[in-house]
Amino acid sequence: MAGVLVVDDDPFIRKLIVTTLEDVARQTPVEAGDGEEAVLVNQQQSPEIVFLDLNMPRMGGLEACRQMRAQGKSQPTIVVLTAFPGDENERAAEEAGADLFLTKPFSPLELLNLVTDIGRA
């Protein structure tokens, strides 16, 4: 498995996801602090799962999502972090190529179940 990429400008949220996956799912995710960085890491490392925040400086999640899909080389499962399930941000993210959504605040169990489900699919 190629691994997990966690993209969020808030180091707190990144750390939370990374630690949960490290301790329980035995993953060692890589991190990115904004969309530009995410697109670069996606190209270099071809992760299997990308957790992607929408609201970030430099390049936001929507644009990063479009660019990662355009890279075409790898097709990760892109999980967009949102605040409200079913809002216009989710619709826009879906158009940009997002596969799944994880609503903040999420529980560690939701996060782990999501990763397990993706691994099985």
Add this chain to the structure above:
Amino acid sequence: MGKSFIRTDTVPAREGGMSGVQVRELRDELERERAEGRERERQLERYASDLSDIFKAERRRSDQLRDSYVATVRALTNAVEARDAYTGKHTERVAAYGLELARRISPALAADPQTEFGFLLHDVGKVAIPDEVLHKAGDLTAAEEALMRRHPEIGQEMVSHVDFLDAASLTVRHHHERWDGGGYPDGLAEREIPLAARIFAVGDALDAMTTDRPYRPGVTFADARAKIDAGAGTQWDPAVVEVLDRIPNELLERLRAEIG
């Protein structure tokens, strides 16, 4: 770092300090940081509440696990005793006397469930002894005697494969050792014998002496105490016997009555 929003060196300062644009940008940034803080707080609370659920579930599971350990040990104990009809509730009484002694000698030892498990399971190896030997009315032949004396080793072998009985298995192996080294199977002496086994030996003797047998009636606690005192330093650990001497007869009688 991203671009800085505020460039005070190039924007001319207005009266009162910052321009309207600057103030708005600063306000936006502040608002964003506040929102981020709220998001973190909610996220942390979510994790914390999950953690408390996990702890509760874990505690339930560990309670269930402990209950199933106790049930397993009781089932084994009862199965052993079922073959040895005349001893009645010998095992339970020995465990009660042993725990009373252990509490006064080492509270930590008494609190470890394996101490009681060892007391209860001491004779588990007897399941491997054939009925005609175990229930023989007359004297045993040398071969039968030798077989009978193997029950501590057999018992230890049986329970040593069970993780939660590793300490208990030492009591099972060494419950027939003597303080002077004349016991079996290993002829250990004095403090070489595990403490729980030394305590057990005193409780075992106390119950054997005070229980009626088909061939003799049981003696009183006072008489049994005198006999055990006489064997302190030879058959039994003198320190354990001393502790027994401080337990009043009434308490021993109450323990026996509670078991019935």
